[in-house]
Amino acid sequence: MKRSLSAVLAAASSLWVEVAVAAAPAAAPVAAAAATESPTAQLTQLVLGLLLVLGLIFFLAWLLRRVQHATPGSKQVIEVVGVRTVGPRDRLLLVQIGDEQILIGHTPGTLTALHVMKQPVAMPSTVRPATPEFAQRLMELLGKDQKDKS
Structure with missing residues (x-):
């Protein structure tokens, strides 16, 4: 799956380069025309270009998330139930x-099995997984936090 995604990205970048090379001879008249445009038109063009780039970034992030979750048999055999930072x-x-x-101890050089539970630890349904403060705030602003609770 990662190979196909990287192949698509490589093809898109090569197409981008070909378009840029083809447009290079036409760049001089465009630069001369841009000098005669009003500052408002230039600012509008700049803002629209920025919005296009940001939209592309968000689209690619969404696509990457969808591709990662689309793996067959999404239920993993090994799952991390909880993590606690000790140092x-x-x-x-x-x-x-x-x-x-x-229970596993993780240090920079080793992983050590500390204890095998005889009875699985029951996770209360009210406990939400820990998220970094920025990610949690962003989810609240986007309204995604409310969807997860239902």
Whole structure:
């Protein structure tokens, strides 16, 4: 899936280069015409170009998210149930593998199984997964937080 996405991006970038090379001889008259345009027209063109680029970035981010979630058998065998930061570079991970849960210590150089749970830890339904402050605020502004609760 990643190979096909990278192939599409490579084809799009090569097409972009071909269009830019083809438009290069016509760039001189455009630059001369731009000098005679009003500042308002130039500002409008700049803002529309910026909006186009931002729209393209958001579209590609959305597409990447859709492609990552579209994998067949989206239910993973190994899932990270919870993560707790213990130090600047040390974490505890609770990993679900089938019906077992394993507590793992993660340091920069090692992963160590600390404990295998005999009884899986039950997650309360009211607990939301931890999100970074910026991402949480952005989801609230976009209204996505309300959709997740229902």
